Amino acid sequence: xxxxxxxxxxxxxxxxxxxxxxxxxxxxxxEFLVLVGPSGCGKSTLLRMIAGLEDIxxxxxxxxxxxxxxxxxxxxxxxxxxxxxxxxxxMTVYDNMAFGLRIRHFPKDEIDNRVQEASRIxxxxxxxxxxxxxxxxxxxxxxxxxxxxxxxxxxxxxxEPLSNLDAKLRVHMRxxxxxxxxxxxxxxxxxxxxxxxxxxxxxxxxxxKDGILQQHDTPMNLYNNPVNIFVAGFIGSPAMNFLEGxxxxxxxxxxxxxxxxxxxxxTDGISxxxxxxxxxYFILNDVSPHFTAQIEVVEPMGNEIFxxxxxxxxxxxxxxxxxxxxxPGDALPLRINVGMxxxxxxxxxxxxxx
Amino acid sequence: MKPNQKDVxxxxxxxxxxxxxxxxxxxxxxxxxxxxxxxxxxxxxMSHFHDWQIVGFRQYAKVFSEPIFYSVLGKTVxxxxxxxxxxxxxxxxxxxxxxxxLPGKGIFRTLLIIPWAMPQYITALTWRGMxxxxxxxxxxxxxxxxxxxxxQWLKNPTDAFAACILTNIxxxxxxxxxxxxxxxxxxxxxxxxxxxxxxxSGWQKFWKITVPHLRPVMIPAIVLGVIWTFNNLNxxxxxxxxxxxxxxxxxxxxxxxxxxxxxxRYGYAAALSxxxxxxxxxxxxxxxxxxxxxxxxx
Numbered sequence: 001x002x003x004x005x006x007x008x009x010x011x012x013x014x015x016x017x018x019x020x021x022x023x024x025x026x027x028x029x030x031e032f033l034v035l036v037g038p039s040g041c042g043k044s045t046l047l048r049m050i051a052g053l054e055d056i057x058x059x060x061x062x063x064x065x066x067x068x069x070x071x072x073x074x075x076x077x078x079x080x081x082x083x084x085x086x087x088x089x090x091m092t093v094y095d096n097m098a099f100g101l102r103i104r105h106f107p108k109d110e111i112d113n114r115v116q117e118a119s120r121i122x123x124x125x126x127x128x129x130x131x132x133x134x135x136x137x138x139x140x141x142x143x144x145x146x147x148x149x150x151x152x153x154x155x156x157x158x159x160e161p162l163s164n165l166d167a168k169l170r171v172h173m174r175x176x177x178x179x180x181x182x183x184x185x186x187x188x189x190x191x192x193x194x195x196x197x198x199x200x201x202x203x204x205x206x207x208x209k210d211g212i213l214q215q216h217d218t219p220m221n222l223y224n225n226p227v228n229i230f231v232a233g234f235i236g237s238p239a240m241n242f243l244e245g246x247x248x249x250x251x252x253x254x255x256x257x258x259x260x261x262x263x264x265x266x267t268d269g270i271s272x273x274x275x276x277x278x279x280x281y282f283i284l285n286d287v288s289p290h291f292t293a294q295i296e297v298v299e300p301m302g303n304e305i306f307x308x309x310x311x312x313x314x315x316x317x318x319x320x321x322x323x324x325x326x327x328p329g330d331a332l333p334l335r336i337n338v339g340m341x342x343x344x345x346x347x348x349x350x351x352x353x354x
Numbered sequence: 355m356k357p358n359q360k361d362v363x364x365x366x367x368x369x370x371x372x373x374x375x376x377x378x379x380x381x382x383x384x385x386x387x388x389x390x391x392x393x394x395x396x397x398x399x400m401s402h403f404h405d406w407q408i409v410g411f412r413q414y415a416k417v418f419s420e421p422i423f424y425s426v427l428g429k430t431v432x433x434x435x436x437x438x439x440x441x442x443x444x445x446x447x448x449x450x451x452x453x454x455x456l457p458g459k460g461i462f463r464t465l466l467i468i469p470w471a472m473p474q475y476i477t478a479l480t481w482r483g484m485x486x487x488x489x490x491x492x493x494x495x496x497x498x499x500x501x502x503x504x505x506q507w508l509k510n511p512t513d514a515f516a517a518c519i520l521t522n523i524x525x526x527x528x529x530x531x532x533x534x535x536x537x538x539x540x541x542x543x544x545x546x547x548x549x550x551x552x553x554x555s556g557w558q559k560f561w562k563i564t565v566p567h568l569r570p571v572m573i574p575a576i577v578l579g580v581i582w583t584f585n586n587l588n589x590x591x592x593x594x595x596x597x598x599x600x601x602x603x604x605x606x607x608x609x610x611x612x613x614x615x616x617x618x619r620y621g622y623a624a625a626l627s628x629x630x631x632x633x634x635x636x637x638x639x640x641x642x643x644x645x646x647x648x649x650x651x652x
Contacts, residue, residue, distance in 0.1 A: 073547075088566075100553065
């Protein structure tokens with residue numbers, strides 16, 4: 001059990017390449033924090049810095065109240081799960097899980113108890129004598145989790161552990177890891193590029209781009225109150241629609257639509273804005289629609305339908321109920337949920353919400 | 355089902371492409387091998403060069419009844435084990451060094467491969483010169499730099515044999531280094547990182563990760579190394595000048611060469627070379643089976 005604190009952490013590689021820029025973040029004891037961002041944004045580097053696999057150029061990392069900047073990985077009391085599982089191919093599942101304990105000279109009985117317990121938790125009791133090559137991707141990932149669990153570390157670090165699994169297994173393992181967190185009640189830091197994983201797993205999510213921490217908050221706060229266009233566009237699937245607009249006579253005008261300025265938005269002295277509308281902010285309404293959409297593409301998802309149409313000169317997507325009778329070429333009267341619409345400054349890209 | 359005309363023609367066409375290789379293999383491998391078996395069963399020698407006859411296993415009996423066979427075999431085993439041991443140890447050690455962050459890595463890599471890239475006979479003769487009692491570099495280093503007594507390298511049988519071994523170690527380690535270096539580069543770095551997190555020391559990582567991962571590449575290389583070293587005529591012949599002093603530095607293959615081309619005992623030499631062949635065949639099969647070298651790690 002431990003909190004992890006990052007204070008002004010930076011990483012500069014040779015050639016003055018700034019991978020991590022002055023990140024400060026507090027991860028509470030027993031929290032499940034997800035680091036999310038596009039490929040190459042520095043999230044894995046940050047995780048590896050916490051693990052001690054990468055040096056820190058400046059700043060401070062604390063685990064359980066101790067500064068660990070100079071400590072090697074083995075003395076940080078952490079366990080890490082890698083994307084490619086990193087199982088020792090020449091060892092059995094049992095030996096893979098017992099390796100770290102043997103290195104630390106745990107008594108044989110203790111090792112056996114811990115391996116058996118972890119294998120029971122993960123449902124891999126019957127695989128203990130197998131070698132990794134005889135396991136499926138999902139089973140390998142369980143073994144990698146088992147190897148992390150047996151050490152009973154203060155902090156678990158996950159580096160895109162589900163990326164090599166197929167979509168169905170990924171969803172299943174997502175739940176398994178979440179259950180594991182609830183059972184072990186240990187601090188977990190989880191890196192992913194998949195915003196769905198981030199939303200579904202994290203107590204809090206930290207969004208990283210170009211080595212800079214953009215925003216960290218609960219999944220719902222991130223979704224509903226993104227601080228900038230990047231976070232707004234990155235979180236949510238399908239992504240938020242962005243349209244160029246203007247503020248005219250205390251109204252927002254975009255794509256031929258004029259609507260009230262959403263509440264809690266500062267627009268003093270601002271004339272140009274970027275209007276952010278999530279697909280579900282469009283509502284079917286034939287009584288007082290804001291506009292009529294000429295549907296170009298229909299994507300039925302079973303539980304809902306995504307419809308694509310032009311608004312102004314931009315293609316946008318709306319999420320409508322599954323029972324809507326709609327075909328390409330149809331005209332659909334839509335109203336926008338004005339209270340939820342986000343406005344952003346086109347220069348700084350930050351949200352104009354107070 | 356009867357094959358149709360088209361299938362037959364296609365098969366013939368395939369064999370036509372294989373034919374040049376088959377002819378070549380027959381001419382340089384199969385025919386000499388069979389001819390050697392025939393000669394080994396004959397009394398062919400300088401006195402029976404044209405009128406040789408099949409004499410059964412008499413030459414084999416002679417090989418096994420002469421005490422020199424056992425002393426040369428013993429020396430061959432020592433020669434092979436010592437050489438291959440140092441080839442592997444030095445090769446893996448240097449490969450591990452090269453695989454780390456090392457400034458000027460490319461230069462070191464090139465320098466270390468040079469002994470292997472040089473023609474063997476040039477290196478062997480150079481080393482023979484270096485072992486010269488009066489003017490050789492080795493004795494100059496021993497006496498002038500280290501103030502140690504000079505060694506009669508090529509006069510004393512044990513020292514001459516040691517000189518041959520030193521030369522061959524120099525010649526052989528780059529091959530093992532190149533193989534080990536390739537093997538090291540295929541080991542995922544995450545395995546070392548997991549071990550770091552688990553708390554493994556450098557030595558533990560070497561034995562628990564590096565060695566098991568190098569096994570599948572090193573075992574076949576060791577088998578080749580054993581066969582090449584066991585059959586290495588050049589170094590022994592050139593450094594010791596044909597088994598000198600007094601034929602005390604022979605290994606089996608140089609002894610066979612001398613029997614065949616200096617003493618013209620063709621039947622005897624052919625029988626002895628068949629014995630060498632079977633020793634190496636049995637070694638190769640057993641070694642690969644016992645070490646399960648062909649089973650990949652993944």
